[in-house]
Amino acid sequence: MHLLEPRAQPSQLMRWTAPLxxxxxxLLVGSLLFWALGKSPLESFHVxxxxxLTSGYGWSELLIKACPLILIAQGLAIGFKARIYNIGAEGQxxxxxxxxxxxxxxxxxxxxxxxxPAMVVAGALGGALWGAIPALLKTRFNAEETLTTLxxxxxxxxILSYLMHGAWRDPEGMNxxxxxxxxxxxxxxxxxxxxxxxSSLWIVIFAVLAFWLFNARSxxxxxxxxxxxxPAAARYAGFPAKQTVWFSLVxxxxxxxxxGVGEIAGPVGQLNLNISPGYGFAAIIVAYLGxxxxxxxxxxxxxxxxxxxxxxxxxxxxxxxxxxxxxxxxMLLFFLLGADAFIxxxxxxxxx
Amino acid sequence: MLDYLPLILAGTLAAATPLIFAxxxxxxxxxxxxxxxxxxxxxxxxxxxxxxxxxxxGHGAAIGLPAGALAGAAAAxxxxxFALSLAANxxxxxLALTIFGIGLSAFIxxxxxxYSLPGxxxxxxxLLSDIPLLGPVLFKQDWVVYLSLAAFxxxxxxxxxxxxxxxxxxVGEAPEAAHAIGYPVIAIRYGAVVFGGAMAGIAGAYLSTxxxxxxxxxxxxxxxxxAVALVVFATWKPTRLLLGAYLFGFVTILQFHxxxxxxxxxxxxxAALPYLATIVVLVLISRDRKLLxxxxxxxxxxxxxx
Numbered sequence: 001m002h003l004l005e006p007r008a009q010p011s012q013l014m015r016w017t018a019p020l021x022x023x024x025x026x027l028l029v030g031s032l033l034f035w036a037l038g039k040s041p042l043e044s045f046h047v048x049x050x051x052x053l054t055s056g057y058g059w060s061e062l063l064i065k066a067c068p069l070i071l072i073a074q075g076l077a078i079g080f081k082a083r084i085y086n087i088g089a090e091g092q093x094x095x096x097x098x099x100x101x102x103x104x105x106x107x108x109x110x111x112x113x114x115x116x117p118a119m120v121v122a123g124a125l126g127g128a129l130w131g132a133i134p135a136l137l138k139t140r141f142n143a144e145e146t147l148t149t150l151x152x153x154x155x156x157x158x159i160l161s162y163l164m165h166g167a168w169r170d171p172e173g174m175n176x177x178x179x180x181x182x183x184x185x186x187x188x189x190x191x192x193x194x195x196x197x198x199s200s201l202w203i204v205i206f207a208v209l210a211f212w213l214f215n216a217r218s219x220x221x222x223x224x225x226x227x228x229x230x231p232a233a234a235r236y237a238g239f240p241a242k243q244t245v246w247f248s249l250v251x252x253x254x255x256x257x258x259x260g261v262g263e264i265a266g267p268v269g270q271l272n273l274n275i276s277p278g279y280g281f282a283a284i285i286v287a288y289l290g291x292x293x294x295x296x297x298x299x300x301x302x303x304x305x306x307x308x309x310x311x312x313x314x315x316x317x318x319x320x321x322x323x324x325x326x327x328x329x330x331m332l333l334f335f336l337l338g339a340d341a342f343i344x345x346x347x348x349x350x351x352x
Numbered sequence: 353m354l355d356y357l358p359l360i361l362a363g364t365l366a367a368a369t370p371l372i373f374a375x376x377x378x379x380x381x382x383x384x385x386x387x388x389x390x391x392x393x394x395x396x397x398x399x400x401x402x403x404x405x406x407x408x409x410g411h412g413a414a415i416g417l418p419a420g421a422l423a424g425a426a427a428a429x430x431x432x433x434f435a436l437s438l439a440a441n442x443x444x445x446x447l448a449l450t451i452f453g454i455g456l457s458a459f460i461x462x463x464x465x466x467y468s469l470p471g472x473x474x475x476x477x478x479l480l481s482d483i484p485l486l487g488p489v490l491f492k493q494d495w496v497v498y499l500s501l502a503a504f505x506x507x508x509x510x511x512x513x514x515x516x517x518x519x520x521x522x523v524g525e526a527p528e529a530a531h532a533i534g535y536p537v538i539a540i541r542y543g544a545v546v547f548g549g550a551m552a553g554i555a556g557a558y559l560s561t562x563x564x565x566x567x568x569x570x571x572x573x574x575x576x577x578x579a580v581a582l583v584v585f586a587t588w589k590p591t592r593l594l595l596g597a598y599l600f601g602f603v604t605i606l607q608f609h610x611x612x613x614x615x616x617x618x619x620x621x622x623a624a625l626p627y628l629a630t631i632v633v634l635v636l637i638s639r640d641r642k643l644l645x646x647x648x649x650x651x652x653x654x655x656x657x658x
Contacts, residue, residue: 003437004437004657005657006657085443137631137634137635140639141635142638142639142641143631143638144638147581147584147631147634148631150574151574151627152631154574154624154627155624155628158623159620162620162621166618285451288444320459323462324455324459325455326451326455326456327452329455330393330448330456333444333447333452334430334445334449337440337441337445337448338434338440340440341434341438341439341440345439
């Protein structure tokens with residue numbers, strides 16, 4: 001049962017090849033799964049990973065799905081480095097969507113150029129607020145952020161459901177739990193005719209560069225990392241632990257909130273009960289797969305977007321339920337963690 | 353109000369049952385030093401396995417519960433391979449298991465969306481069930497409710513009175529020492545984790561074959577996470593876990609009777625109550641750092657490589 005023994009030095013090679021090994025293992029087990037279901041693995045992979053990218057429209061859809069994943073993962077990576085495990089980004093995304101969406105519903109018709117910027121700011125605030133609650137509970141009452149962030153996700157879905165069944169429901173929507181479609185002033189402008197990709201892309205690009213600079217250059221980022229890797233050293237150096245908690249949770253809440261606005265003021269175009277197909281959870285995998293590195297996350301987010309896109313394609317042409325996306329996501333994280341074990345360890349050479 | 357009381361209390365016992373199973377399982381795993389955040393995923397895998405077995409054989413919970421237990425145990429063994437044999441980050445492995453379980457159960461469950469099962473008749477204990485108020489609450493429940501109490505007694509007794517319990521706690525408190533004496537730390541942790549998976553699987557199968565009884569995607573609806581929180585709330589003690597489960601069962605069941613009690617509250621607020629309550633109890637218990645430090649298994653969440 002003891003498969004591993006520690007390496008003398010952590011393997012830098014493994015650190016960067018682990019994601020590739022994880023992807024390969026996921027594809028291998030995935031093809032076994034397809035085969036067991038009586039589908040040709042080759043054809044399935046073609047449907048899943050190649051066909052979605054054979055058209056310009058497909059690439060635009062890939063970007064649309066990659067944007068929220070990359071944005072949320074950038075924020076989460078800050079906390080993960082400091083070992084602050086925010087697993088409730090999904091709830092923070094919903095709160096961001098609600099804060100931004102409220103403005104979209106009630107002021108969208110004004111046509112003002114300020115509506116969209118106001119939605120973006122409100123969304124960031126809403127997500128930050130939903131991240132600040134677990135930060136308060138952790139710093140003040142020592143409550144585990146894993147559980148509180150997750151519970152707050154459930155509560156956010158109930159708030160969304162309450163508003164969608166009541167005050168914010170479209171009065172002419174035949175009682176469907178959804179808001180009015182937003183007016184143009186409350187939507188991101190499309191970047192090209194015939195494609196859904198929109199100007200929220202600039203926010204994501206800006207965020208990637210900002211997080212890259214922050215991680216590479218700032219003293220605060222260094223303090224966060226020391227706090228995560230060597231808590232005792234961080235305490236000795238006098239780095240404030242509470243500040244780390246607040247910063248990690250508020251920043252990751254903010255990026256999730258921004259992603260929420262990106263969805264409702266983008267491809268979704270309204271508030272409804274299906275704002276996000278689990279982007280907040282998938283972004284956790286993206287952050288780790290991207291090695292908590294701003295540029296690595298871009299690659300990982302694009303791959304995860306392809307898994308989402310492939311899942312949709314498999315639903316249409318292979319009659320498979322969209323839940324197959326979740327199976328792939330879970331496998332990917334498992335294999336990544338397994339491969340990561342070989343950074344600090346190696347296979348035992350002989351039994352002791 | 354008084355008319356509703358037996359109904360509410362009886363419902364409380366049933367609603368608490370999945371929490372008791374899942375919570376006891378996680379408690380045992382955590383006492384051995386392993387935190388498994390995959391309870392939600394294992395519950396869902398147990399729920400769909402139990403439902404499928406019950407629907408295909410027509411034997412209901414009698415076959416559904418064992419099937420759920422097997423499936424939950426198998427899912428836990430996968431977690432164990434990564435978190436124990438490969439010593440990977442336990443919290444992240446649990447999360448992977450939950451994401452995987454949600455996907456897998458929904459994938460298999462698509463075949464069973466329109467099925468419904470007969471559920472279980474209550475076991476009526478003669479004479480005792482005629483006691484006013486308490487009779488129908490305590491002695492007119494389905495057999496799984498009684499089984500949950502037996503499971504509680506078994507776990508509490510094993511932890512407190514047996515060599516196995518002592519060994520489990522030793523591995524959780526001081527794995528290096530236990531290893532040095534010659535006890536197989538990883539094997540014992542595997543046992544605890546697989547036991548936790550079986551219990552979570554039973555909890556899920558109870559939901560799908562008795563409590564609801566039909567398959568709904570994501571039907572555990574966060575109960576697995578609440579079970580994890582309950583273990584903290586219980587400061588890793590079975591008796592407090594049982595009480596906590598009943599408290600949550602009560603909060604859960606309240607929403608179905610709110611209208612009858614004349615409460616004019618939005619359904620969503622009532623539905624959110626168990627999650628709010630989880631946060632509140634976590635805050636109440638965690639603010640006392642000393643209490644947590646005293647009871648927390650010392651090696652909880654730390655991978656062990658001999």
